[in-house]
Structures are given as C-alpha cells and as structure tokens.
Amino acid sequence: MPQAPRCSIHWTYGSTEARELTYSPITPEFLSKEEDVPAGCILPIVDLELLNGAGEFIPQLGKSGKVCVSGPGVMKGYLNQENTHFFIERQGRQYFRTGDLAEFRDGVLYLLGRGDHQIKTRGYRVNPNEVESLAAAAPGVAQSIVVAVPGARFGNLMVAFVNRRPGELVDEATLRHHVARLAPRYMIPERFILNEYLPSAATGKVDRSSLKARAIR
Template identity: 35%
Template structure:
C-alpha cells in the first residue's frame, strides 16, 4: 500500500502524548529496528548515562524527556514523583522525566528504542509496575516478606506472580492474599498466582535470587468434587485447555487459575463451537467456575453460526 503514510509515534503518557515521531519509509524495513524518531518541536529528549551526562551517538543510555506536556507528577504519590520527575541539570530551573526506557541516538538524529531499564512491563496492554503490587501486598498483617515478578513460563503468556513469606504460625493462605489484593488493587495489578515460601532465595551478595524463585505449581492442587454433568465436564476440559492445566475442577475460578479477559474471549468462542451455546463476557466474569457457567448455558440463546471462510465470488453473489 505505497499510498499510505505511516508514522511511528512514541512517548510515555507522563509527557503527553507523543514526544518522538518517525515517518516510516521502505528503507526502514532493512534496519534491525524501526526508529521511534526525532523529538517534536518544543519537546526535548536526552539520552543519559547513570550520572546524567549525555552519551555519544550509538551508545545506549536512559531516555529522559522535558518540555511542554510534561506532567506535574503522580497524584498522591510524592515518593514516586520525586523518583521519576527530577531536576534537569542541562537546563537549570526545569524538570525532566526519567522514562525507564533504554535508547540510543542514530547518526541521522533519530532514536532507537532498546527496551526497559527497570522492571516495568506490559501485560495484555496494561503497564505493570511489580513493585506497586509488592508494596500493596506487604500491608497484609500476616506477610513478613514478599516479592512480585513477571513470569513467562508459557511463551507469549506473561503473568504476575507473588512470592510470599508468611509470619510464623499465621495460617496465611492464598484465599486471604487474593481477598487483600482484590480490595486494594485493580484487576490487572493482581497476581495470577501466589507461592508461599519459608524464605526468599538470596544470592551470595544478599540480593534476591530471581532465578531461584520456583514456577507456580498449579498442577498439584485439589480440584474438589468431580464434574456432575456433560456441560461441567466439557467446561472443565476447556478451562484446562486454555489455561495449560491437566485438570480443572468444577468449583475452580477461571481467573484465580491465571485466566484473563483475552483468554475469556477465547473461552466464549470454544463454548460456542463445543457446546453450541452463546455466553457473554460479562457472564464469564460473573460465573467464574465451570459449575457456575454450566448453570448459565441453559438460559442462553442458541449459538450464532460459526464464521467460515468465503471467496470473493460468494460475497458478490
């Protein structure tokens, strides 16, 4: 489509809303990556070393931003504001924003984006700071220590996992942790899995040994009673298929097992093709277990016919 004009735009929302743009050309397809571009007029971008000195062309550094559009800070979060919105040593009396992104200048004046310098990541389109979830969990009175990380044990499926060291003899369990997270965190910041540990693994320097944190084991759990109906059996199988689990019980919560809205949409499609019934996304969120969802199937309208591929000749007839 040579008539289309394609722009690559980049900026964190803290410097609303675009800071760099790059008109993509056919020659860009031969680059290792597409540049995020040059700063817009009145916008300023610095690529700095840990001492806030500019780095040479081609050398990776931390991307900082300044100029019109910069936010005043984070509402009711002075510590995070002070950490991210810092004094600009290259223009005294002004501030700049530490993005947490890694970049480098190209000889042509464009910038390449190279990834993150901290633990911030995106899961299903939401920007996630594991430290925010960790800080909220630590307010639980029965937690001694905890850490929260993003795992990708199945390629393409990032999940937030909490590792918790309970206070001795507290009787802390996963249900209590989930209730605490649900009270204080939006859904996208709640861990998909919780792992209870006697202690957090440390390396010889006394820092957290992330590589030694075990993968959450969802396979060795009690699944409760057996399915009682054909619908329950089918839904338990669909839950297991979508969540990558060998066995799911009829009373187990789809979202507690690692499900999310994108998987819920796939579940709706599989219910339609397997059981011939339509369910809405709202229904999946409200009837979260196979047993509860099975009870809603009889009250749904007949499923819409499955989509099929058609030729252009069929479309014009």
C-alpha cells in the same frame, strides 16, 4: 502508497504518559533494515534526555541511558498516586522517567529495552517494589517478590510470591485484604503464591526469572 502518492507514513515512539516523542519516515529503505530499527528523531517540541545510573544527565554521544522527557505531550502526574519517583527536575523543568533504555547513534534514538522493573498493568505503571513492601508488611510475612506475567485482557498481570515466617499461618484471602486496604485496585496482585522460601540466583539475590517461569505455568 500507490493510492496516496503524496502522503507519508511515520513510525513514532511514545507512551500513554508521554505521547509521540520521536518520528521516523517509513520508506522502502526503512522497511528493508535488517539491523535495529530506530525509534527516530526527536520532535521539535520535545526535550528528551538520557540519564545514567548515577542519576546524572549525559551527553548524546553514543552512551546508553534511561529516557527522560519533557514537553506539552507529557503528563503532569498520576491521579491519586505518589509521583515523586516518576519525575526528575532539571533547570526548573520537570522530566518524566519513562523507564526505557536508549542510546543515540548519529543523532537518532535507538531503544535498548527497559531500565527498571516497572510493570504496565491495567493502563497504569506500577513499581513492584511498592507492592512487595505492602505484602511484606502483612502479619506473618517475611518477604514478598512481585513478577509480571502476560494477561489476556489487561496486558501484564502481577503475581506475588510470599515467603511466610516459620510457624505462621498466612492465606491468600488475608493477604489480598491487607493490600486492598492500603492500595488502589490496580496495585493488587492477580495471585498470591505462598512459599516457605524463595529461590536464590548465583548472586544470592532472589531468582526472579525462576519465579516468573513458575507463575506462567
């Protein structure tokens, strides 16, 4: 910057649960990049590893994997929440699973997107499978699918699509009360949409994209 020629600005990558993990100086060359923008180099105080689909740590040799981190800026766990699936241990150290997909190119980290279905809502990371299980356990419910939609105030909001059992009477108020008895406020979906069936994709699995599009409308 002309006003502060001796200062430098760095682009960093991190999250609420794991503060700054990487850095990359913002230079004219950096700003002129038309290809993928890197997350940057790993900070010296951070231990960042990639995990493959089998849950194994992999070398930083161009293969993509899920980002797992350990270091002084990484949280110990979520308060009043089961934390087992958020962490993995290696050689006596606890690593936080960020859920981000990434790869290394010439020693520099590049983010590729998300590697799970976690939803960031109201400042918390929520596993939609847990919410789906809670809703599906309500009387008269056969199946539940939770999707995330953009919200005006709290980032993503959760919408639960609920498949009723034939002949069963289920309403939104009952479902909301059922989930509220078993989970904290931030895990309660914003809306419950009742269905006689849930749409299937060509693979035979529930078509989450179709449900998300419906929830946004």
